[in-house]
Amino acid sequence: MAPAQKLYNVVFVLGPPGSGKGTQCVKIHENLGFMHLSAGDLLRAERQRQGSQFGQLIEHHITNGTIVPVEITCKLLENAMDAAGDARGFLVDGFPRNQNNLEGWEQQMKGKDKVAQTITKNLYESE
Numbered sequence: 001m002a003p004a005q006k007l008y009n010v011v012f013v014l015g016p017p018g019s020g021k022g023t024q025c026v027k028i029h030e031n032l033g034f035m036h037l038s039a040g041d042l043l044r045a046e047r048q049r050q051g052s053q054f055g056q057l058i059e060h061h062i063t064n065g066t067i068v069p070v071e072i073t074c075k076l077l078e079n080a081m082d083a084a085g086d087a088r089g090f091l092v093d094g095f096p097r098n099q100n101n102l103e104g105w106e107q108q109m110k111g112k113d114k115v116a117q118t119i120t121k122n123l124y125e126s127e
Contacts, residue, residue: 006112007112007113007114008081008089008090008109008112008114009034009088009089009090009114010090010092010113010114010115011028011034011089011090011091011092012092012095012096012115013091013092013093013094014096021093021094022036022093025091028091029091032088032089033087033088033089034088034089034090034091035084035087035088035089035090035091036090036091036093037077037080037081037090037091037092037093038093038094039073039076039077039092039093039094039095040094042073042076042077042080043058043062043068043072043073043076046058046072046076047059047062054072054075054076057069057072058072067098067101070096070100070101070103070104070108071108073095073101073104074104074105074108074109075108077092077095078108078112
C-alpha cells in the first residue's frame with residue numbers, strides 16, 4: 001500500500017504592502033508554529049539561484065511588472081512546503097494575487113492542500 005500523501009495546512013495572507021501581513025505572520029508563527037512563506041521572496045530567490053530553470057522568465061516578469069505564471073509560483077511554494085518537513089502549517093504571504101492564481105493553485109495542489117483560512121489585511125487612510 002502506498003503511503004498517504006501529505007496534506008498541507010495552508011492559510012493565505014493577503015493585503016497591500018504595509019498592511020501588517022508580516023507582523024501577523026510573525027505572531028501566528030510564534031503562537032501556532034506555522035511557517036511563513038512569502039511568494040515574492042521565493043520568486044526573488046529563484047531568480048538569483050544559479051542554474052535556475054525559471055530565473056530568466058521570473059526576471060522578465062519582475063522587470064516588466066507583470067505577474068509570473070501561476071505554475072511557477074505554485075511550484076516554488078510546493079517545493080518550499082516539501083522542504084519544510086513537519087511544519088504545522090503554512091502562511092502563504094502575497095499569493096494568490098488574482099482569480100487566475102487561485103484557480104492555478106487549486107489545479108496544481110488538488111488533493112495536496114487544505115486551505116484553512118484566508119487572512120486579508122486592509123489599509124484605511126485616516127480622515
